[in-house]
Amino acid sequence: MPPDRKQAPSSPPPIFDEHTAVMVDERVTLVNIAFRMLGCAHEAEDVVQEAFARWFALSDEARREIRSPAAWLVRVTCRICLDQLGSARARRERYVGDWLPEPLPDDSRWASTGRNRAGDPAERATLDDSVSMGVLVMLESVTPAERVAFILHDVFDLPHTEIAGIVGRTAESSRQLAASARRHLRSDRRRAVTAHQHRGIVSAFKNACEQGDLDTLISLLDPQVIVRADGGGKATAARRAILGAGKTARYFLGLLRNRFAQELTEENVNGCPGLVSHVGGEVNGTVAFAVRGGLITQIWVIVNPDKLHAWKEPGL
Known part of the structure; x- marks a missing residue:
């Protein structure tokens, strides 16, 4: 056989x-x-x-x-x-309380693939800022079509002739949509400081919190500073915006004091200097800042555990 x-x-x-x-x-x-x-x-x-x-x-x-x-x-x-x-x-x-965009750690996966183009730099957002908390929050205030046109053109370099087919408009209309979103961004970025200055102010904020220094903390805050916190009903967080330097300073001193064995580290949050809170070696919150004219004007606190997976499982 x-x-x-x-x-x-x-x-x-x-x-x-x-x-x-x-x-x-x-x-x-x-x-x-x-x-x-x-x-x-x-x-x-x-x-x-x-x-x-x-x-x-x-x-x-x-x-x-x-x-x-x-x-x-x-x-x-x-x-x-x-x-x-x-x-x-x-x-x-x-949603329970304020909804905020998801915070991201430094990770090359989130780098934009847009290419710097020749032309008027005023027509483009800084690509490195495209996932910053300030930009993402700003984009929540524009229409969906404006958001799409802005992101595809200013961040990913798609021509308006292609974007027009996506948003169901003419190329000229797409151009106007992106320009409208860009105007919102420009107004939000007035008096912005350098990354080095931003980091220095965040570091001073952290030190003042850890030392319980109310006066120094207030001196770092714009009188009209706004704090928004996102707990999603799954973690303790202020459900309404906190307004003003005095209330903000007392809120953060109380927040730090009430967290047993909490450790704050200075890390980039969405590409900008921020703070990350750790309890028992695990990340339980992030703090992102907008700094204008040398003072902190906005603070975004995210403690919703559903939005912290990228910090607990880096690289996934």
Whole structure:
């Protein structure tokens, strides 16, 4: 009898075609776009997953007819984000306390892939600032279409001719949408300090908190400083904004004093100097700052554990 021959296992049908392989390489960019639009990492991941699902739902013939899978996927991702942004306001009205964008540690995954272009620098936001808490909070105040046009053009360098098809407007209208969002950003960044000055003020704030120095703490704060805290109903946090230097200073002194064995470290939060709170070796909160004219004008405290996964599981 002839020797037994092992039958080679049949190869599974290919999952990726040539265009799909190129598209998968764009995944990091897609997640970055979605995060800047939604302000939430897991929602951004879900959006990109849905966009991929729609790609694979196409027939082989339909996929072959798409000249640029990457551009197709950007359009689909942005349209899903637009749908989510349209319903976000209603969802956030049910949110317990203030809703704030998710804080991010320093991580190359969140670096924008936009390229510096020649032209008027006033037309572009600083790319390094595109995930800062100040920019993300500002983007909450513009319309979804303005947010999409601004992010795609100013951060990711897409031309308005392409953005127009995503937002359902003309190229000129898309240009106006981005300009409107840009005006909001400019007004928010007046009297901004350098990164070195920002870090020095955050360091002084931390030291004053640790030493219980009320007078020094007040001296670092703008008289009209605003504090917003996000606990999401899952961690103790102020449910209304805290206004004024005196109230803010007393709030932070009490917050630090009431946290057993709390340690504050100076770390970048969304690319800007901030503070991270640790209890028992685990991150339990982040503090981000806006500094204008040498004084702290806004403070964002995030203690909702659902928004701190990136700090507890770095690199995931």
